[in-house]
Amino acid sequence: MKIVCRCEDITEDDILRAIDEYGCTTLAELKQVLRLGMGHCQGRTCLLIAAKILARKTGKGLEEIIPSLRPPDVAVEVGMMGGCDEK
Amino acid sequence: MKSKADVVIVGGGINGCALAYELSRRGKEVVVLEKRWLAHGATGRCGAGIRQQWSTEENALLAKRSVAIFEHLSEELGHDIELRQGGYLIAIHDEDDMHQAKENVAMQRRIGLPVRIIYEDEIREIAPILDVKGMDAIAATFCSTDGHANPFLTTYAYARAAERHGASIHKFTEVKDIRVNEGRVTAVVTDSGVITTPVVVNAAGAWSPHISRMAGIAMPNQPVRKEALVTEPLRRLFDCMVISFKHGIYFSQQDHGQILGGIPSPEETTGYHEEPTYSFLRHMAYMLGRYAPPLKHINILRQWTGYYDVTPDALPILGTTDVEGFIQCNGFSGHGFMIAPMTARLLAQLICGEKLEMPIDRLNISRFKGGGVVKEKSVVG
Ligand SMILES: Cc1cc2nc3c(=O)[nH]c(=O)nc-3n(C[C@H](O)[C@H](O)[C@H](O)COP(=O)(O)OP(=O)(O)OC[C@H]3O[C@@H](n4cnc5c(N)ncnc54)[C@H](O)[C@@H]3O)c2cc1C
Numbered sequence: 001m002k003i004v005c006r007c008e009d010i011t012e013d014d015i016l017r018a019i020d021e022y023g024c025t026t027l028a029e030l031k032q033v034l035r036l037g038m039g040h041c042q043g044r045t046c047l048l049i050a051a052k053i054l055a056r057k058t059g060k061g062l063e064e065i066i067p068s069l070r071p072p073d074v075a076v077e078v079g080m081m082g083g084c085d086e087k
Numbered sequence: 088m089k090s091k092a093d094v095v096i097v098g099g100g101i102n103g104c105a106l107a108y109e110l111s112r113r114g115k116e117v118v119v120l121e122k123r124w125l126a127h128g129a130t131g132r133c134g135a136g137i138r139q140q141w142s143t144e145e146n147a148l149l150a151k152r153s154v155a156i157f158e159h160l161s162e163e164l165g166h167d168i169e170l171r172q173g174g175y176l177i178a179i180h181d182e183d184d185m186h187q188a189k190e191n192v193a194m195q196r197r198i199g200l201p202v203r204i205i206y207e208d209e210i211r212e213i214a215p216i217l218d219v220k221g222m223d224a225i226a227a228t229f230c231s232t233d234g235h236a237n238p239f240l241t242t243y244a245y246a247r248a249a250e251r252h253g254a255s256i257h258k259f260t261e262v263k264d265i266r267v268n269e270g271r272v273t274a275v276v277t278d279s280g281v282i283t284t285p286v287v288v289n290a291a292g293a294w295s296p297h298i299s300r301m302a303g304i305a306m307p308n309q310p311v312r313k314e315a316l317v318t319e320p321l322r323r324l325f326d327c328m329v330i331s332f333k334h335g336i337y338f339s340q341q342d343h344g345q346i347l348g349g350i351p352s353p354e355e356t357t358g359y360h361e362e363p364t365y366s367f368l369r370h371m372a373y374m375l376g377r378y379a380p381p382l383k384h385i386n387i388l389r390q391w392t393g394y395y396d397v398t399p400d401a402l403p404i405l406g407t408t409d410v411e412g413f414i415q416c417n418g419f420s421g422h423g424f425m426i427a428p429m430t431a432r433l434l435a436q437l438i439c440g441e442k443l444e445m446p447i448d449r450l451n452i453s454r455f456k457g458g459g460v461v462k463e464k465s466v467v468g
Contacts, residue, residue, distance in 0.1 A: 029124050032131060042388060075319065076387050
């Protein structure tokens with residue numbers, strides 16, 4: 001068993017199955033179906049691996065597959081962001 | 088791609104996919120065209136909250152009947168949609184709010200919703216992490232059958248069920264033009280071929296004005312950028328969605344334990360602007376900390392944006408137009424997910440010439456010609 005996404009506990013087999021069952025051809029779709037890359041590290045480990053699996057299965061180039069990255073870059077505490085400086 | 092169809096649906100969000108299901112199970116040959124992937128638009132970016140507590144009877148009834156469908160949808164579609172009914176708790180901040188809440192609750196109870204007004208003790212019982220003072224609240228309304236479902240799984244479940252009934256769904260296929268001859272729709276032109284059809288449904292969400300324009304129809308809808316954020320997952324702390332019309336905030340704890348919510352951004356703008364803002368992050372974090380102080384200590388993982396497809400009265404635009412065969416299914420503002428099951432059923436009944444389960448004439452686009460629309464007041468986000 002090969003683990004791809006440690007935060008959300010997703011294996012290579014899960015990804016291959018999602019590609020077959022849901023017809024996923026993009027990382028965006030794998031995110032939607034599996035929660036791939038939506039955990040604590042925000043896909044910093046798994047998305048590239050998943051992109052390579054997708055590229056292999058679909059014959060697409062990597063540049064077509066890499067998704068948009070959503071801020072913040074690293075996790076931030078609510079209390080730190082919210083501070084107390086607003087009325 | 089097929090060269091002809093009974094109905095072509097533009098847009099592969101929750102509304103396009105739900106309608107494809109309702110039409111194909113009635114025997115129609117349906118094609119769905121989606122320029123990116125399923126749930127690429129508002130559907131894949133939404134809070135997916137399901138609320139029946141509305142101020143207009145149209146929205147309340149659409150939501151109530153949708154909940155009745157949601158409650159059996161996993162079995163009907165053969166796929167789990169992760170429905171959870173933890174209720175919606177709506178803050179009441181002052182006497183004006185209380186007055187409006189009483190009016191809403193009276194109408195909502197008349198149509199059979201289990202809504203009631205609750206006070207501080209019960210608010211704390213339902214969601215212990217809330218700080219009633221920080222919320223600036225004097226009471227709340229609560230409806231226990233409101234809830235949440237997984238927007239991706241619901242969209243995919245509808246799409247797969249539609250395909251089993253013979254619908255064709257084309258991703259990465261953009262609609263470029265709509266052919267109209269002598270006042271009737273005749274064909275849809277895409278970037279990968281033309282499909283002859285007598286009926287086109289405009290379920291293109293925030294992009295619906297473009298699709299209408301292709302058929303020569305003007306619309307009053309505006310795209311408004313909305314922002315949301317999600318935190319790291321926690322053990323279950325509360326079951327309900329918490330919202331306030333005054334502050335515009337909404338947040339809930341999702342199935343996987345994360346807190347997901349939004350609030351109108353200080354830099355809110357109309358038009359197609361996708362960039363997330365720093366001011367939203369700060370404002371939302373601040374308000375979340377006020378509403379639920381323990382959440383100050385958890386991490387925000389991600390923020391993103393999506394569009395509300397906003398009409399002047401915050402009610403959807405459904406039904407026929409001056410162009411025969413051109414059907415509207417858009418203008419859902421911030422609540423197009425929760426009413427999709429019933430909307431799809433009603434439009435399928437309209438397109439198939441069946442008797443409608445409830446009238447939708449008042450949601451026709453023609454209402455904007457005369458002026459004097461009644462605005463939905465209970466909006467957030
Ligand atoms: C941040 C946020 C939070 C929300 N929270 C909630 C909530 O809690 N509850 C709720 O009920 N609603 C909520 N909403 C609103 C809800 O998301 C929408 O009303 C609903 O998803 C609309 O679905 P739709 O299928 O009509 O449109 P969309 O999901 O936007 O789908 C339209 C599709 O049309 C496609 N398209 C556009 N142009 C073309 C073209 N030319 N050719 C082919 N395809 C095209 C797009 O790519 C898109 O996928 C929220 C929205 C946002 C942005």
